[in-house]
Amino acid sequence: MPQQLPKPVRSLGWISFFTDFASEMVYPIVPLFLVSALGAPVVVLGLIEGVAEAIVSVMKGLSGWHSDKAGRRVPYIRAGYGLAALSKPLMALAFSWPLVFLSRAFDRLGKGLRTTARDAMIADAVDCKIAGRAFGFHRMMDTGGAIVGVLAALLLLRLLPGEYRLIFLIAGVPGLAAVWLSFRLRDLPKADDPDTDCPAPERMPQHTVESAAQAGPMGFSRAYWLTLGLLTLFAFANSSDTLLLLRARDLGWDDSQVITGYLLFNLTYALSSYPLGILSDRMGRWRMLIGGWALYSAVYFGFSVSDGGSIWWLFPLYGLSMGLTEGVGKALISSHVPALRKGTALGVFHMSLGFTALTSSVVAGLLWDHVGPSAPFRLGGVVALAAVLAAVALAPRIAAAGKAGKEG
Template identity: 50%
Template sequence: MAEEPSPVPGVSRNVFVLSLVSFAADVSSEMLYPVLPIFLTTTLGAPVSLVGMIEGIAEGTAGTSKVASGWLSDRLPRRLPLVMAGYGLSALGKLLLAVAFVWPQALLARFCDRLGKGTRTAPRDALIADSSVAGARGRAFGFHRGLDTVGAVVGPLLGLALVASLGEGRLRLVFLLAVLPALLSVVLVRLARERVRAPTPQSGERMHIDLTGAPAGYWLFLGVSFLFAFGNSSDAFLLLRAQDLGLGLAAVVLAYAVYNATYALLSFPAGVVADRLGPRPVLAGGFLVFGAVYLGFTAAKGGAAVWPLFAAYGVVMALTDGVGRAVVSDLAPADRKGTFLGLYHTVLGMTAVVASVLAGVLWDQVGPAAPFALGAATGLGAALLLGASSIPIGRRDLTTA
């Protein structure tokens, strides 16, 4: 499948189609996400610590379901049915959010939405890896994350236009309209193609996750990613911090769009650089910038600081998200890419539960700057740990070792 033509040179047709799917899904998600924490705290009256719990449970649900869906996708003849089911569940979650009137309903909606994300992510990433030639996966994942994030730019701007047109008191209608691009993503995923694979020898057995055969670099990167994620609480706290520093709803949404625009512009170039120079300097640089950004949010005194910090946060995600997925794909055994991608996402997701709940408690009990001080420390620690290690995590490491 890596040789199938596509409109973008160097990117396979499947990667292109799945990137369009993610674009539509992210338009839907990001129409809601910038205003969701404000909706929870103002409309539904939830305290910030409860927002942390809701987002932690939501991301934890996504994380814990990824290893199971990844394992299952390695054993089924096709990965696409899981991908399609995941996008469908997320569309349902957005519909439930539109009719939420108390925070437990919002929790259920977020649970459904993130369960969908967890169901689709590892199979989709494995399909991207299957559809890309070795040595060019940084480019493939960078393109996918880039187009995904273009949707994350369009989504907040579209949501902001709808809020301005309909009024801040009609957020539920905005949530309802966000279901439409979510449904489009379900339709688009049917355009992807996949070879039917022979069932593995383990098909029909009870779930047994085989984690043997991965090199030391996989476990090093998993440990570094855990440390990074421990301080990387839900982005809802960035939005609440922007509001805390004096930005209004429209400015918060625009700042979030600046973050996503930076992320989208740099994701593909970051993947190309990682393919050429190796992933280690790109990832370590991303963790280092993250520490600096969170340190900036710790020390910020006014809304003017929010704009460059959100742009710099986009640099962080461009350097770490797609490149991290490419590293895991390259290091995972060929017959268990879905499983090892699922484990990676599960570790990040479960750590996000702790990080987000802890951030909410720190915000309420210590102050709004406290969660960001923790993130600054873990980001700098992850950069130092990865930079100091000599264990190979990419092809270039292996050829120069």
């Protein structure tokens, strides 16, 4: 009989659902508000999002380390969701773009504060044998909230055309629901044994590896750093999702078709994350991750060569590739660190992937402008394929290193 997810994991799932509900009500409206209502130049959009993502990446690393040092996760989670909720009504008060920038900075600061502590709390709360199920459930709830938020934004734009400030205020309601739920969380007891993690069996050939005592930087194992290296390599392939929407527009889709494609992606992502997370606990996480990266590579090559009439099927396949990899990657990386240092390890993981994805998005944008719209997708497909080949070569060594670390 499947092991039931503990209450903290289920609560964090609902908190993320309501937060993403609020965030996705606002996210597609911010560009309209900036350009139409405030008259900001388009370059401001890039400035705001670039700085916002840099804030997120730095704070994910710092908050993870500090939550380990403090021995608590909940204060970071509450503060993070509180800042996110505050940012919505703050945006409604903006009468110039710098105030929108400030609001967006609050939102991203909150995301940086909460994400690593939240993921560490999920990892703390479950037996490592069901970590895939736990992270898959959370991703399902998070993306489910995003779907509801996008649908709500579409409905409100139709019912309240041009009333951007009112929509921002309405978005504060699900944000407050998330904050209320966060005050029902309680910190978990500290683990007695810092080495209780047990990497999921990968059923791969075992090779002789060096002693687990020969740890890498920051005292983390070679298995951790090799896994992080592979995940970071793939992150360079994973540029901003807005490029897929721009590609659809470039191929002749209108606004409603673009939003429908975005919904197809999110719907597939939400529906697949939980069952695929469960499957990763049973089949081995590297198999799922490699399959997801291979599918991602195929999807990106598809976007580089397809026409507007044949890309419909690529959006749900893209969602499936994310369902195969997002939660599974977190479960995998968390299985290679001591219980008392999961916040730090996940913080390094999030920060590394965040800065790599930001660099990837900048490079992809330059390729779009100076080479052509298909160029960033060819690059993403090639890098994802390289990640697949590297993982096939290194995953047996990582699995063996993880086993040696557990026995050592």
